Amino acid sequence: MPRFFDRLQAAIAARDSLLCVGLDPDPAKFPGDWAGDARRIADFCCAIVDATADLAAAFKPQIAYFAACAAEDQLQRVIDHIRAKAPDTPIVLDAKRGDIGATAGLYAKEAFERYGADAVTLSPYMGFDTIEPYLDYADRGVFVLCRTSNAGGDDWQMQRLADVDGQPRLFEELARRAQNEWARVPGQIGLVVGATYPREIARVRELAPTLPLLIPGVGAQGGDAEATVQAGWAAHAPILVNSSRAVLYAGRTLQDFAPQARAVALATRDQLNRARRG
Numbered sequence: 001m002p003r004f005f006d007r008l009q010a011a012i013a014a015r016d017s018l019l020c021v022g023l024d025p026d027p028a029k030f031p032g033d034w035a036g037d038a039r040r041i042a043d044f045c046c047a048i049v050d051a052t053a054d055l056a057a058a059f060k061p062q063i064a065y066f067a068a069c070a071a072e073d074q075l076q077r078v079i080d081h082i083r084a085k086a087p088d089t090p091i092v093l094d095a096k097r098g099d100i101g102a103t104a105g106l107y108a109k110e111a112f113e114r115y116g117a118d119a120v121t122l123s124p125y126m127g128f129d130t131i132e133p134y135l136d137y138a139d140r141g142v143f144v145l146c147r148t149s150n151a152g153g154d155d156w157q158m159q160r161l162a163d164v165d166g167q168p169r170l171f172e173e174l175a176r177r178a179q180n181e182w183a184r185v186p187g188q189i190g191l192v193v194g195a196t197y198p199r200e201i202a203r204v205r206e207l208a209p210t211l212p213l214l215i216p217g218v219g220a221q222g223g224d225a226e227a228t229v230q231a232g233w234a235a236h237a238p239i240l241v242n243s244s245r246a247v248l249y250a251g252r253t254l255q256d257f258a259p260q261a262r263a264v265a266l267a268t269r270d271q272l273n274r275a276r277r278g
């Protein structure tokens, strides 16, 4: 199978889109009669997939929304549905795993073998040996949290590392290492950078010029889509800009939630494309 990086580039080109549609199904926000009904998680997500499949360069199911409702079987159904509807569209499982190597091996198995995801998000807090087991899957990818979209990301990520030359901030050193030391197979490692911090996206792009970036934070979190693309887009290195709630909950009724989700996804895709084409 081709490398994750190449499959992602191909999907971006095929859809002419940088948009990643996030699947964060919250039954409390479901439309009409489905409101509060966790048995509708897969139905809801599959309808969103059908409405946006030609606009999305990737889908990003957030595992917590499924696991909290004991709905792992529905996550599997959604993944199978994406495979059937849009076989070439990468699936990024947002799990933010991070544990010692032996346990990481099982998390990797969960993401890549159980669910068949193309990529998974990881926390780098415990170090590179916790990321390595995922790299044994040469055709899959990982997105390592680098400069996250939340305000509390400042607590650690903006701290300077006193014992490293030049005193880079933690997120800067992470980007440098991911680009220069961790990429065992080129095209396996990418970084997560929040759309809420375009200056830091630009800095990460400087330090990691060829790594794919997964950029959440437009839409509900208010990140600036245009500034995001201007800071992170490069022809030779893919970016995925994720929007979840703004797409999923654009409509309120059973009749209009899917068309409204499509309308928001279309507008976001076009906005991202305008920004990359200047």
Ligand SMILES: O=c1ccn([C@@H]2O[C@H](COP(=O)(O)O)[C@@H](O)[C@H]2O)c(=O)[nH]1
Pocket: 022, 024, 062, 094, 147, 148, 149, 150, 192, 193, 194, 216, 217, 218, 219, 220, 221, 242, 243, 244, 245, 246
């Ligand atoms: O820094 C990060 C890393 C991950 N996320 C995830 O992305 C989506 C964002 O959802 P919106 O509804 O578009 O705000 C969600 O699944 C987060 O867990 C992030 O927001 N920031």
